[in-house]
Amino acid sequence: MNSSLLVRACRGELTERPPVWFMRQAGRSLPEYRKLREGVPMLESCQRPDMVVEITMQPVRRYGVDAAIFFSDIVVPLKAAGVDVEIQPGVGPVVAEPIRTRADLPRLRPLERDDVWFITESVGALVQELGTTPLIGFAGAPFTLASYLVEGGPSRHHERTKALMHSDPDLWHELLARVARISSTFLQVQIDAGASAIQLFDSWAGALSRSDYERFVLPHSASILREITSVPRIHFGVGTAEFLPLIAEAGADVVGVDWRLPLDEAARRVPGKALQGNLDPALVLADTSVIDAEVDRIIAEGRSAPGHVFNLGHGVLPSTDPDVLAHVVDRVQAAGGDSGA
Amino acid sequence: MNSSLLVRACRGELTERPPVWFMRQAGRSLPEYRKLREGVPMLESCQRPDMVVEITMQPVRRYGVDAAIFFSDIVVPLKAAGVDVEIQPGVGPVVAEPIRTRADLPRLRPLERDDVWFITESVGALVQELGTTPLIGFAGAPFTLASYLVEGGPSRHHERTKALMHSDPDLWHELLARVARISSTFLQVQIDAGASAIQLFDSWAGALSRSDYERFVLPHSASILREITSVPRIHFGVGTAEFLPLIAEAGADVVGVDWRLPLDEAARRVPGKALQGNLDPALVLADTSVIDAEVDRIIAEGRSAPGHVFNLGHGVLPSTDPDVLAHVVDRVQAAGGDSGA
Numbered sequence: 049m050n051s052s053l054l055v056r057a058c059r060g061e062l063t064e065r066p067p068v069w070f071m072r073q074a075g076r077s078l079p080e081y082r083k084l085r086e087g088v089p090m091l092e093s094c095q096r097p098d099m100v101v102e103i104t105m106q107p108v109r110r111y112g113v114d115a116a117i118f119f120s121d122i123v124v125p126l127k128a129a130g131v132d133v134e135i136q137p138g139v140g141p142v143v144a145e146p147i148r149t150r151a152d153l154p155r156l157r158p159l160e161r162d163d164v165w166f167i168t169e170s171v172g173a174l175v176q177e178l179g180t181t182p183l184i185g186f187a188g189a190p191f192t193l194a195s196y197l198v199e200g201g202p203s204r205h206h207e208r209t210k211a212l213m214h215s216d217p218d219l220w221h222e223l224l225a226r227v228a229r230i231s232s233t234f235l236q237v238q239i240d241a242g243a244s245a246i247q248l249f250d251s252w253a254g255a256l257s258r259s260d261y262e263r264f265v266l267p268h269s270a271s272i273l274r275e276i277t278s279v280p281r282i283h284f285g286v287g288t289a290e291f292l293p294l295i296a297e298a299g300a301d302v303v304g305v306d307w308r309l310p311l312d313e314a315a316r317r318v319p320g321k322a323l324q325g326n327l328d329p330a331l332v333l334a335d336t337s338v339i340d341a342e343v344d345r346i347i348a349e350g351r352s353a354p355g356h357v358f359n360l361g362h363g364v365l366p367s368t369d370p371d372v373l374a375h376v377v378d379r380v381q382a383a384g385g386d387s388g389a
Numbered sequence: 390m391n392s393s394l395l396v397r398a399c400r401g402e403l404t405e406r407p408p409v410w411f412m413r414q415a416g417r418s419l420p421e422y423r424k425l426r427e428g429v430p431m432l433e434s435c436q437r438p439d440m441v442v443e444i445t446m447q448p449v450r451r452y453g454v455d456a457a458i459f460f461s462d463i464v465v466p467l468k469a470a471g472v473d474v475e476i477q478p479g480v481g482p483v484v485a486e487p488i489r490t491r492a493d494l495p496r497l498r499p500l501e502r503d504d505v506w507f508i509t510e511s512v513g514a515l516v517q518e519l520g521t522t523p524l525i526g527f528a529g530a531p532f533t534l535a536s537y538l539v540e541g542g543p544s545r546h547h548e549r550t551k552a553l554m555h556s557d558p559d560l561w562h563e564l565l566a567r568v569a570r571i572s573s574t575f576l577q578v579q580i581d582a583g584a585s586a587i588q589l590f591d592s593w594a595g596a597l598s599r600s601d602y603e604r605f606v607l608p609h610s611a612s613i614l615r616e617i618t619s620v621p622r623i624h625f626g627v628g629t630a631e632f633l634p635l636i637a638e639a640g641a642d643v644v645g646v647d648w649r650l651p652l653d654e655a656a657r658r659v660p661g662k663a664l665q666g667n668l669d670p671a672l673v674l675a676d677t678s679v680i681d682a683e684v685d686r687i688i689a690e691g692r693s694a695p696g697h698v699f700n701l702g703h704g705v706l707p708s709t710d711p712d713v714l715a716h717v718v719d720r721v722q723a724a725g726g727d728s729g730a
Contacts, residue, residue: 075519081443098678100617173493202646204434205670205671205706207670207671207673207674207706207708208674209671210669210671210672210674210675210678211671211672211675211679212670212673213676214676214677214679215675215676225399242461254649256649257648257649257650257651257669258649279631287595287628289631290630290649290650307597308595308597308598308631309631310598310600328551329546330547330548330550330596331551331552331554331555332548333548333549333552334551334555334556335552335555335556336551338552338555338556365548367545367548
């Protein structure tokens with residue numbers, strides 16, 4: 049497993065071509081996923097090993113990508129730790145009782161391994177089924193999870209979250225420490241069950257200034273990432289070009305880069321780190337000639353880094369045509385003249 | 390009028406303190422606004438001079454800000470030019486027939502001055518009523534307007550827009566040239582009627598990479614801004630720290646900066662330009678001591694630029710307490726020990 053193309057690229061080894069997978073490759077853009085999910089609420093599907101295995105496998109079978117990404121949702125560990133959270137279709141995660149005061153804090157108890165027996169079972173079954181294809185584990189980063197807990201749901205401006213971190217830094221740090229422990233346990237369970245790499249996903253980090261990220265977020269993401277030594281760590285936040293070195297400093301073997309920053313420039317900002325990215329997911333809707341040129345450009349720019357994992361610059365959009373992603377996989381896998389692994 | 394504190398700061402003159410106004414100071418956060426708007430659709434309110442004058446004046450009376458911002462909406466000139474667009478509450482602008490092919494292009498006709506008689510009338514009345522307080526004119530930038538036209542409404546990922554610009558650059562440039570002419574006329578009408586400065590607002594520019602902005606957007610924003618020589622030009626896009634020099638290059642006496650980038654760093658990126666910003670609008674919900682420290686920091690960092698216009702780093706959030714904005718105005722106006730021009 050440790051000799052997979054993915055792990056070698058993550059470790060900064062020279063590979064004949066970049067491994068390729070897509071954030072959100074499992075999910076809404078696939079008709080076989082939509083069929084399977086009919087009548088099953090999102091969080092239920094994440095708690096049923098049979099569904100997690102099938103959904104995680106769907107894009108592996110369809111595309112022949114070089115890695116599977118564990119199908120889950122960033123709020124799954126919160127729910128498993130007793131938070132009353134549901135995913136409302138068309139809205140996103142909705143938290144029944146937001147956490148905004150010191151009195152709310154005890155409601156956020158630690159995650160026990162037994163709470164996520166279904167994760168252990170799902171990962172174990174997946175590793176068997178995947179064979180030589182590596183499985184990437186997955187967790188939301190403390191800032192992004194805390195934003196859902198404080199706002200009570202998705203938020204465009206994160207105003208309560210930002211007001212809390214600045215107005216009561218002690219409470220903020222206690223909240224983030226608790227969230228970080230939950231994310232850490234969630235990742236460790238996946239690693240222990242056989243995940244070959246992990247990705248810590250900080251969807252909303254780009255809403256912060258560099259100094260706020262450094263002061264209020266970095267220590268907590270670092271507390272998760274520094275404990276992970278046995279598998280490569282991919283650390284990704286959208287819109288974080290301005291503080292990419294802090295994303296690396298928090299702990300990363302691979303720094304995820306969105307589509308806004310060319311990989312050669314990213315390589316200058318985080319020297320010595322492997323990079324992941326960064327095709328604009330919107331451009332998957334453009335003409336094939338445009339996509340081909342972008343893929344080639346990104347592969348060329350990725351050579352500036354010690355290792356490159358080809359991916360989109362953010363998750364697959366629901367409107368994406370799976371045949372186009374299949375074409376992207378073919379093009380990346382044809383680069384370097386061999387199919388890798 | 391030309392000796393107003395705002396215009397002097399925009400021109401890069403040393404001022405005793407920064408002038409202060411807020412993007413979206415007129416509108417949803419004010420109870421007097423919500424009362425006035427009861428039963429009146431958004432775009433109707435923008436087309437009625439009595440309402441435009443009253444809504445524009447409300448924050449000037451309440452806060453004593455150093456500038457009024459013309460109350461309008463970025464789609465007003467599109468509607469005046471015959472586009473079937475409405476603002477749906479809770480959604481945003483919805484375009485009945487999106488523009489996606491060459492055959493759609495002729496539907497976007499030029500804006501004639503007679504189409505916006507209500508703008509001329511509103512600005513004229515406002516300039517009288519405002520006295521020595523300058524009025525800032527306002528238009529949406531071509532990329533942001535085009536995104537609404539192509540997507541048919543607000544879009545998180547702008548995928549059709551990005552696909553179009555890459556897949557059919559000729560059509561894209563023709564579309565943006567048409568939109569730019571409309572924005573240009575809309576601004577010229579406001580200047581001719583007495584606006585003391587203008588702001589070109591590119592809400593969505595931050596969704597683009599630097600190279601896409603440079604190739605597909607900059608020439609069109611520049612075509613608007615280079616024609617404006619009689620009043621200062623403020624050019625602002627959210628999340629544009631990575632290509633701030635291009636925002637300046639497109640044409641700007643004042644570069645607007647969101648909350649993510651400290652003004653002293655912004656000043657290094659666009660030397661010689663005045664700056665506008667950049668209090669995080671979310672932090673207006675924090676404790677007063679936090680707000681005061683942020684205001685003082687921003688005023689201090691703003692001294693790195695030749696001129697500084699104090700503002701938020703994006704528009705006033707609907708949940709903002711007007712009393713807090715009043716406090717911010719007081720604090721900025723007390724800086725330098727005098728209440729300015």
